[in-house]
Amino acid sequence: MNHPDIDTYKQDLAVFRIRDLNAPWREILDRGERKILPRHHELSNADESTFFxxxxxxxxxxxIAEDGQERVVMIMEEGVLFGEITFMHKSSVHFHSLRTLTECEIIVFPNTLLDDLAFCREYPHLVLNLVKSLGVKGGAFFSQIYDSNLLDARGQICRMLSHIWREQGEKETVNPDLSQVDMANILGIHRSSVCRVIHELRDEGVIGRFSKTRLEVLAPIKLMEHGKILCLLAPE
Structure with a gap:
C-alpha cells in the first residue's frame, strides 16, 4: 500500500498540520483566480460555488460550538486544497472558521471543476490526489473526535504531554513551549481541570515540574498508558 509522504501531515499536539498534501494541483493554477489575503483575515464559508x-x-x-467556544482542529500550510468538503458534503450547517495566520496567497477554483467529466479525464492524477487527501483529512477529524469524546480530561492531557515528549526526543526534560492555559485552550478543557490533572500526575510521580519552558517526564510509560497510546512504544 502506498502512503503519502509522512512530511505532508502530522499531529502537532492536539492539532493536525498538513502541508503540500495537494501539491500536484499547482499544475493548473492558471485555471483559478489568484488572491492575496492579509494576516488575521477570516474566510467566509457562505459561498459554496468555489474551493481554494x-x-x-x-x-x-x-x-465553533453553539456557546461560542472555538477549538483549532487543523493548521494548513502551502500546497493544500480547502473548501472542497463543503461542496461535497451536503448536510446541516456546521459552524467553522478559516483564519489566516500569515499573509496568504490563494487560488480560487470554481466548484464546477469537480463535476466536470472532461476535467476528470484530462487530470485523473489530480482527482486521485483529491480523493487521497480527503482520506487524510477524514482520518484527522476522526482522531479529533476520539480525543475529544472518548478520552476524559486526564487522557487528553496525558496524550498531549506524550506527544511533546516524543517530538523532543523522549528526554527526561523537554521544553514544551506551552502553558497550562495554552493547553486548556487547545483542548477545550476548563483551566481548573488541567490544573487538577497536572497536580495528580505530579503526586503520582508521572511528571515533575511543568511550566511553559520546562516539562519533566519521570514515568513516560505511565504517561502514555494514561493517554491510551501505549501501542506506540517499542517492545522492550
Whole structure:
C-alpha cells in the first residue's frame, strides 16, 4: 500500500498540520483566480460555488460550538486544497472558521471543476490526489473526535504531554513551549481541570515540574498508558 509522504501531515499536539498534501494541483493554477489575503483575515464559508488552493502562507481551521467556544482542529500550510468538503458534503450547517495566520496567497477554483467529466479525464492524477487527501483529512477529524469524546480530561492531557515528549526526543526534560492555559485552550478543557490533572500526575510521580519552558517526564510509560497510546512504544 502506498502512503503519502509522512512530511505532508502530522499531529502537532492536539492539532493536525498538513502541508503540500495537494501539491500536484499547482499544475493548473492558471485555471483559478489568484488572491492575496492579509494576516488575521477570516474566510467566509457562505459561498459554496468555489474551493481554494493555498499556494503560500498558513491558515487554521476551527470548529465553533453553539456557546461560542472555538477549538483549532487543523493548521494548513502551502500546497493544500480547502473548501472542497463543503461542496461535497451536503448536510446541516456546521459552524467553522478559516483564519489566516500569515499573509496568504490563494487560488480560487470554481466548484464546477469537480463535476466536470472532461476535467476528470484530462487530470485523473489530480482527482486521485483529491480523493487521497480527503482520506487524510477524514482520518484527522476522526482522531479529533476520539480525543475529544472518548478520552476524559486526564487522557487528553496525558496524550498531549506524550506527544511533546516524543517530538523532543523522549528526554527526561523537554521544553514544551506551552502553558497550562495554552493547553486548556487547545483542548477545550476548563483551566481548573488541567490544573487538577497536572497536580495528580505530579503526586503520582508521572511528571515533575511543568511550566511553559520546562516539562519533566519521570514515568513516560505511565504517561502514555494514561493517554491510551501505549501501542506506540517499542517492545522492550
Amino acid at each position: 488552493f493555498l499556494n503560500r502562507g498558513t491558515l487554521h481551521l476551527s470548529c
